[in-house]
Amino acid sequence: MTFDAVIVGGSYAGLSAAMMLARARRSVLVIDSGLPRNRFAAHSHGVLGLDGIGGGELLRQAKAQLLDYPSVRWISDTATDAQVTVDGFAVHTAGGDTWATRKLLLATGVRDALPDLPGLSERWGHSVLHCPYCHGYEVGGGAIGLLGGHALSSMMAGVLADWGQVTLFAQGMTLEDxxxxxxQRRGVRIETSEVVALEGEAPQLSAALLADGRRIDLRALFVTARQHMGSPLVEQLGCALDESPVGVLVRVDAQKQTTVPGVYAAGDASVMGNITLASAEGVRAGVSLHHALVAEDSTAA
Structure with a gap:
């Protein structure tokens, strides 16, 4: 069987794209490894109508609703590679299966490369956070920090001031006057001594230990992790990548098609965002992919 679309990645973007295609009565296969990026966070905030829902519960509900459509198939596996074929694409999985498809949608997300700082990884998603819009309100104000050293540090520190009393840990970076x-106008304190460890009863955070021996009390620390592609398929297929302040993103056009014809991308791999933005981009990709299928069907001999 050749599917109209294979979607690699069954998180928010992939599910949203699959829903659009399923509602167009197209045959869809979703291949998902079960490792969504936000699995470290207990709750998902800022999701309209579902504020505070657990990320796993949100995905469970969405998957159940999607599988009510008879044209959708789901397999729990890891897509290991893909090749262009005469009729579209062949996708291979770790389980040894090969799946044929006319179009391919990569909703494979990104992998966060966390700073190598003692005490950080065990607090990731709890008291060490990446997005104030997702988690800042729940911190509840008070002393919060931003681990600097990247291009967005200065801008982000000013934004964070709406969520608490911010200390920007420069981590060796030089700030312009x-x-x-x-x-300073935003009330942000700048600390030039480097953070060498995080302290407290994990996953909670109580303080940052500095290189000069001082401790700075903190309720939470925000970190902008370096992002890498969540799947090798992007580069295997030859999709062009663009540099962003936090890592690489898949280059897509307005229809969410990559530089490889017939390959689409949506979600965190193609746009810096959150659950809502990933879902919206998935809808856009699914609709655009469907239009491409219709165009092909309309011109087929």
Missing amino acids: DAIATL
């Missing part, structure tokens, strides 16, 4: 003045 105008950036310092802006941060």
